[in-house]
Amino acid sequence: MRSLLFVPGDSVRKLEKALASQADALLIDLEDSVSLGAKDEARAITAAFLQEHVTSHGRPRLFVRVNGLQTGLIDADLDRIMPAVPDGVVLPKAVGGTDVAQLAARLSMREEGAGLAGTRILAIATENAAGVFALGTFAGCSDRLVGLAWGGEDLSADIGAASNRTDSGAYADPYLLARTLTLLGAASAGVAAIDAVYTNFRDMQGLDAECREARRDGFVGKMAIHPAQVPIINAAFAPTPEEIARARAVVAAFADNPGAGVVGVDGEMLDRPHLLRAERLLARAGEGN
Ligand code: COA
Ligand code: MG
Numbered sequence: 001m002r003s004l005l006f007v008p009g010d011s012v013r014k015l016e017k018a019l020a021s022q023a024d025a026l027l028i029d030l031e032d033s034v035s036l037g038a039k040d041e042a043r044a045i046t047a048a049f050l051q052e053h054v055t056s057h058g059r060p061r062l063f064v065r066v067n068g069l070q071t072g073l074i075d076a077d078l079d080r081i082m083p084a085v086p087d088g089v090v091l092p093k094a095v096g097g098t099d100v101a102q103l104a105a106r107l108s109m110r111e112e113g114a115g116l117a118g119t120r121i122l123a124i125a126t127e128n129a130a131g132v133f134a135l136g137t138f139a140g141c142s143d144r145l146v147g148l149a150w151g152g153e154d155l156s157a158d159i160g161a162a163s164n165r166t167d168s169g170a171y172a173d174p175y176l177l178a179r180t181l182t183l184l185g186a187a188s189a190g191v192a193a194i195d196a197v198y199t200n201f202r203d204m205q206g207l208d209a210e211c212r213e214a215r216r217d218g219f220v221g222k223m224a225i226h227p228a229q230v231p232i233i234n235a236a237f238a239p240t241p242e243e244i245a246r247a248r249a250v251v252a253a254f255a256d257n258p259g260a261g262v263v264g265v266d267g268e269m270l271d272r273p274h275l276l277r278a279e280r281l282l283a284r285a286g287e288g289n
Helices: 012-019 036-053 074-084 096-114 129-133 153-159 173-189 204-217 227-237 241-256 272-284
Strands: 003-008 025-029 061-065 088-091 120-124 145-149 192-195 221-224 263-265 268-270
Touching: 003 012, 003 227, 012 025, 012 036, 025 036, 036 061, 036 074, 061 120, 074 096, 088 096, 096 120, 129 153, 129 173, 145 173, 153 173, 173 192, 192 204, 204 221, 204 227, 221 227, 241 263, 241 268, 241 272
Parallel strands: 003 025, 003 221, 025 061, 061 088, 088 120, 120 145, 145 192, 192 221
Antiparallel strands: 263 268
């Protein structure tokens, strides 16, 4: 999943717009973008939307961001949406693998009742300081877990910061730490690392630059808050034809030299990590093994 577009779950209009956005996944929100008084209505709208589109062909994956485990709202969220069969659930304010395991247990209960299986989990894992300290605990927590996302907005509120950016616009240190630990936590758990939203939704250049840095560092996708961000994210995270050609050449060089630990391609030494990287890139481009 390259682009994951947030859509407030109480807005029929935005849900329809989001469906046409080319996003790889929609993150239909029942949490922060829906006021307390509108939660019930949002649950109903979201469930109806899921039901309507569950069998649609070529649609984005449909994830629902429920309210956090500590809110007292999550069970009502799950009761309402699980019968409508979302592809996955987004867990906000996740604190480590134990929180994911807790959500997984709640999903299992509801799946058993409805004859379902395999609802995925995407955890937003850096929304408070405790979450940042728990980033190394996701390995093995649940085979439902497909990704870890980080975010700098709720974290700055938890810390009590005036801003999460420096005067030059770059993320300040605590958020860079959270970002880096998310990458490492996701890699150690064997799941996708997803970059934070870019909140300035009119600044396409800034978004593009942030996407490219994220991709360089190993993130495979980025969350969006506005449909206009989706094509930029999709383009930035899609492997280029040159990258695909290069990866094919690396894989072919190893295939031509069975048993070789190291080969030379275009004057460059390549060993096992290069092969793994090439195979991953091809898998993302849809031609992996
Ligand atoms: N999904 C689907 N459609 C969206 C959208 C989204 N995330 N954001 C904007 N749109 C639609 C608008 O409804 C509008 O359509 P319309 O003119 O037919 O009504 C169109 O895209 C252009 O929107 P624009 O005027 O540029 O922005 P806005 O002021 O209407 O909305 C936000 C700005 C931030 C309120 C809106 O982008 C949004 O709701 N984002 C998601 C917020 C969210 O889910 N946050 C939680 C995670 S951090
Ligand atoms: Mg939030």
